[in-house]
Amino acid sequence: MKATERRKELVSWLEKAGTLSLSEMVAYFGVSKMTVHRDLDWLEQNQALKRIHGGAARIERPPSQQQENSFDRLSQIKCLICNRPPSQQLLYIITLKNGAQKVACCPHCGISAHLMLGDQVATALTADFLSGRLHSAQHSYFIMDGVVAYCCKPSILTFDSEEMAQRFQKGFGGKIGRFNDAMAFLKKDMTLHDPEGCAHCASAPRNDD
Numbered sequence: 306m307k308a309t310e311r312r313k314e315l316v317s318w319l320e321k322a323g324t325l326s327l328s329e330m331v332a333y334f335g336v337s338k339m340t341v342h343r344d345l346d347w348l349e350q351n352q353a354l355k356r357i358h359g360g361a362a363r364i365e366r367p368p369s370q371q372q373e374n375s376f377d378r379l380s381q382i383k384c385l386i387c388n389r390p391p392s393q394q395l396l397y398i399i400t401l402k403n404g405a406q407k408v409a410c411c412p413h414c415g416i417s418a419h420l421m422l423g424d425q426v427a428t429a430l431t432a433d434f435l436s437g438r439l440h441s442a443q444h445s446y447f448i449m450d451g452v453v454a455y456c457c458k459p460s461i462l463t464f465d466s467e468e469m470a471q472r473f474q475k476g477f478g479g480k481i482g483r484f485n486d487a488m489a490f491l492k493k494d495m496t497l498h499d500p501e502g503c504a505h506c507a508s509a510p511r512n513d514d
């Protein structure tokens with residue numbers, strides 16, 4: 306198994322298990338302790354897990370205390386596409402030309418909303434996946450279809466630095482692109498699945514008036 310696949314599997318296992326011990330991971334993957342340590346180091350640097358004594362623990366998202374207040378506000382809001390509550394790390398905010406603000410749960414829904422709203426959109430802000438800080442969507446780096454979908458599928462994550470996007474991609478796969486690439490990626494996915502809109506969001510309740 307390649308390192309990328311092993312790390313991917315480790316993260317999804319940890320998401321379910323909550324915590325894992327070093328010996329569990331060594332036995333499961335049939336690799337050396339050194340290899341597991343390297344994987345854990347790498348994943349921790351990329352904020353995919355937290356190392357604990359003798360193993361690893363899942364990161365509870367959203368973890369940041371400084372942003373508690375804004376998160377309290379966020380929990381009242383629902384995604385304009387799929388009605389999920391947005392999380393700080395994945396937030397995508399669209400400002401329309403008439404001044405109205407629309408919030409999407411993640412860049413997947415944010416870009417879907419862009420495609421649907423077309424030239425009604427004035428500007429868009431998106432959270433950097435690692436820091437949660439908002440910055441311009443047009444200047445972001447997007448990872449499309451990475452292995453871990455934190456919200457809607459196919460997953461799109463945004464980063465404010467190209468370097469961080471590249472580091473993240475090394476472990477989690479996916480394609481790096483700019484805003485226009487993300488638009489084209491989702492447009493293609495939407496036409497493949499459902500000409501009416503995003504198939505992955507379609508099962509969620511939504512206002513169709």
Ligand SMILES: [Zn+2]
Binds near residue numbers: 384385388506
């Ligand atoms: Zn959504």
Ligand SMILES: [Zn+2]
Binds near residue numbers: 389410413414456
């Ligand atoms: Zn979402």
